[in-house]
Amino acid sequence: MASWKTITRRSFIVLGAAMVGGAAFGAYKVTEVPANPLVPAPGSTPLNPWVIINADGITVIAPRAEMGQGISTTLAALVAEELDVDWSQVRVLHGPPAQAYYNAGFAERMSNEPDYKLSLADNSPNVILAALPKILSLQMTGGSTGAIGGFHQMRLAGAGAREALKAAAAKRLGVLPDTLKTEGGKVIGEKTFTYAELAEEAASLVPEDVALRDPSTWRFVGKSMPRLDMVAKSTGTETFGIDITLPGMKFATVRMNPNRGGAMTSFDPAAALAFPGVDRVIDLDTGIAVVASNTWTAMQAAQLVDIQWGAADYPADTAAMMSRIEAAFATEPNSRLRDDGDVEAELAKGDVIEAEYRIPFLAHASMEPLNATAWVKPDGAVEVWCGNQAPILTRDAIAGALQIDAGKVTLHTPVMGGGFGGRTDPVPAVLAARVAAAMPDTPVKLTYSREEDMTQDFYRPAAIARMSGRLQDGKVTALWGRAAAPSAAQNALARLVGFAPPGPDRGTVEGGFDQPYGLPNYRYDGHLADLTVPLGFWRSVGNSMNAFFLESFIDELAHAAGADPLAFRLELMKDTHAPSATLLETVRDMSGWDSLKRPGFGRGVAFCYSFGTPVAQVLEVQDTPAGIKLTRAWIACDPGLAMDPGIVEAQMTGAMIYGLSAAVQGAITFADQQVVEQNFPDYDALRMHTTPAFEVRILQNNGTFGHIGGAGEPGTPPAAPALANALYDLAGTRARSLPLNQQFSFAL
Numbered sequence: 001m002a003s004w005k006t007i008t009r010r011s012f013i014v015l016g017a018a019m020v021g022g023a024a025f026g027a028y029k030v031t032e033v034p035a036n037p038l039v040p041a042p043g044s045t046p047l048n049p050w051v052i053i054n055a056d057g058i059t060v061i062a063p064r065a066e067m068g069q070g071i072s073t074t075l076a077a078l079v080a081e082e083l084d085v086d087w088s089q090v091r092v093l094h095g096p097p098a099q100a101y102y103n104a105g106f107a108e109r110m111s112n113e114p115d116y117k118l119s120l121a122d123n124s125p126n127v128i129l130a131a132l133p134k135i136l137s138l139q140m141t142g143g144s145t146g147a148i149g150g151f152h153q154m155r156l157a158g159a160g161a162r163e164a165l166k167a168a169a170a171k172r173l174g175v176l177p178d179t180l181k182t183e184g185g186k187v188i189g190e191k192t193f194t195y196a197e198l199a200e201e202a203a204s205l206v207p208e209d210v211a212l213r214d215p216s217t218w219r220f221v222g223k224s225m226p227r228l229d230m231v232a233k234s235t236g237t238e239t240f241g242i243d244i245t246l247p248g249m250k251f252a253t254v255r256m257n258p259n260r261g262g263a264m265t266s267f268d269p270a271a272a273l274a275f276p277g278v279d280r281v282i283d284l285d286t287g288i289a290v291v292a293s294n295t296w297t298a299m300q301a302a303q304l305v306d307i308q309w310g311a312a313d314y315p316a317d318t319a320a321m322m323s324r325i326e327a328a329f330a331t332e333p334n335s336r337l338r339d340d341g342d343v344e345a346e347l348a349k350g351d352v353i354e355a356e357y358r359i360p361f362l363a364h365a366s367m368e369p370l371n372a373t374a375w376v377k378p379d380g381a382v383e384v385w386c387g388n389q390a391p392i393l394t395r396d397a398i399a400g401a402l403q404i405d406a407g408k409v410t411l412h413t414p415v416m417g418g419g420f421g422g423r424t425d426p427v428p429a430v431l432a433a434r435v436a437a438a439m440p441d442t443p444v445k446l447t448y449s450r451e452e453d454m455t456q457d458f459y460r461p462a463a464i465a466r467m468s469g470r471l472q473d474g475k476v477t478a479l480w481g482r483a484a485a486p487s488a489a490q491n492a493l494a495r496l497v498g499f500a501p502p503g504p505d506r507g508t509v510e511g512g513f514d515q516p517y518g519l520p521n522y523r524y525d526g527h528l529a530d531l532t533v534p535l536g537f538w539r540s541v542g543n544s545m546n547a548f549f550l551e552s553f554i555d556e557l558a559h560a561a562g563a564d565p566l567a568f569r570l571e572l573m574k575d576t577h578a579p580s581a582t583l584l585e586t587v588r589d590m591s592g593w594d595s596l597k598r599p600g601f602g603r604g605v606a607f608c609y610s611f612g613t614p615v616a617q618v619l620e621v622q623d624t625p626a627g628i629k630l631t632r633a634w635i636a637c638d639p640g641l642a643m644d645p646g647i648v649e650a651q652m653t654g655a656m657i658y659g660l661s662a663a664v665q666g667a668i669t670f671a672d673q674q675v676v677e678q679n680f681p682d683y684d685a686l687r688m689h690t691t692p693a694f695e696v697r698i699l700q701n702n703g704t705f706g707h708i709g710g711a712g713e714p715g716t717p718p719a720a721p722a723l724a725n726a727l728y729d730l731a732g733t734r735a736r737s738l739p740l741n742q743q744f745s746f747a748l
Helices: 009-021 027-031 071-083 104-109 127-135 146-173 195-202 230-235 295-302 318-330 343-347 391-402 427-437 450-455 488-496 542-560 565-573 578-591 645-665 719-731
Strands: 045-048 051-054 057-061 090-093 181-183 186-188 192-194 250-256 264-268 278-283 287-292 306-309 335-340 352-359 371-376 382-385 409-412 444-447 463-472 475-485 522-528 601-610 613-624 627-637 693-698
Touching: 045 146, 045 195, 051 146, 051 195, 057 071, 071 090, 071 146, 104 127, 104 146, 146 181, 146 186, 146 192, 146 195, 186 195, 192 195, 250 295, 250 427, 250 450, 264 278, 264 287, 278 295, 287 295, 287 427, 295 444, 318 463, 318 475, 318 522, 343 463, 343 475, 352 542, 371 427, 382 391, 382 427, 391 409, 391 427, 427 444, 463 542, 475 542, 542 565, 542 601, 542 645, 542 719, 565 578, 565 601, 578 601, 578 613, 578 627, 578 693, 601 719, 613 645, 613 719, 627 645, 627 719, 645 693, 645 719
Parallel strands: 057 090, 250 444, 382 409, 475 522, 627 693
Antiparallel strands: 045 051, 051 057, 181 186, 186 192, 250 287, 264 306, 278 287, 335 522, 352 463, 371 382, 371 444, 463 475, 601 613, 613 627
16 A cells, blocks of 8 residues: 555645745744735825725725636625725725735645535634745635635725724824724714825824624625626726737737747748738747737738747647546556545445546636736836736746846736636736837737637646446445546646646545545545646636546436435435535425426536535436527535625526536647647537526535635536536436537537
């Protein structure tokens, strides 16, 4: 028996980052207050890094990237709750790269334990792990941690500002602050002051300690608030990164080596330079940038550049890559984070049920293509506008590429038209900065073509799983899951921070080993494939693939046992995690599970506990003359404290659509080392008429008060198995590979 390592990918990411950053672990680092990075504008006063007061109200710095998930509204509500202002007085900005904006939520992602066990544990976090995001200046949006990390941080920011304003008023009135109250953006006592009247004086009165409001008094948190970005996005006036316009701006696009990682051996720019409107063709080592008078001209001209590409170091096509992944089963497992009972002894009793599943590479396919605007000033400083999920990492990457001090980089983070993990990489910002450096004092907006966006993505890995199980008297006595895939974490971190993490790779097994199924013999292994296709963090990461493997196989076991698939799952988890069992009962009742069984229709159920939130989904499909339709979907989730139920519901719905889109027709394939799919006709999503009707129910039974699960990702993992299981119910054909349109005819 091998000696299994105990450091997970999650913890190593943080510890590794500490080594890279040279962070010193000391008490002073834990307790010191990060500097306020805000520079006062005329008429505005920052009371702390998160609250700015001016005559019109308050501006909240919500330092998590707004990609459509509504995090800026939720974080602003936490501040407004404590600061005691009306919702109409609140505006929100992202803020600059700064340690003050570290994401404390990543501490929730550093445990070796399954999330469902953590929700049952005492709320006494490991102080070292809790401090690491701050020590490491981990200013990132990801892992469904935005609201988790902001819950205390933003409330303290609002409460601190409130008490500072009260102290300023008390000083003027010669009374104690406790004799004053706040309401609607005013401090009320013998005399009433607006916050704007007190702000400048309050800025120097930082309270040492503040009391947070009792949840029973909350006006905003726990309620569905009007989203702060709703009007701008509804009227088309929101400024996304791609909308940035500056005086004298030039426009650029790129063509990078489609053999990812390969060199550019030569290029001839003559034809492009002869194209009207083209200014420059710039050598970027592994590709070129064309600068022109407008983006369309740049994109047309880029195709005229005669380029000789070097080869990549991965196999030529998808079939050869899957063979490489399959070969990983012959290697020792990289991870075995669950090994209950004696799986091998139980399976040796015979009558083993086995199945193999396969999934393809996937792209992020955000609606807003990758873009960045950069401006290198005469003094060598650079200003960059780029939608990104990691401001400090992006800023430092720009500085490194231009070989300047990070202090000379000003990075703006506009709202994004989707991210899904794909905007963690700083590549667009770095390329824009390099192009701008070749054209000093000229702002340059670099925009990827849709084709370049899709073929230069960092993909969700393809994977294969081999599942084995045994039944006795209608009950599962053993389950052994083995997943093989190249590691997205090792691949991405080697690229982002310069090293590949050792130790068990949680991303290869999450969604498989960590589910609340009370099986007596339960093992889940991860095998890492040696494959260098560029990979990244796709929405819900490893949960998206392992939920398909595990939930499809659980369904197979249920049918083999002659059991109802939903009741079969309920029996497996009722004694291990009551909130998850309640979810299954809820989605059963919501959907009228028993009534869904009728000729011409199929029903499927799936479950996954990920990012602190269990989600159960039921999907109904119908066989029609036009093909199979996805008719209705029911989602039950339990994030614990739901800070904004409207946003949670939207996230659950959007995440399931994202997962269903990939399940039905998502696949990135390779031929001659290059990605075949170029645009949405090759890599489509569900459309309005092909999307099922949704009903969502949000429960709050998970953990004690204060447990907050993620919302952005947990709705994705159950989608594919719910659909595959519904198709089996409809057609009697088991889907063991994705996308499903290779096996079924859908009404699209």
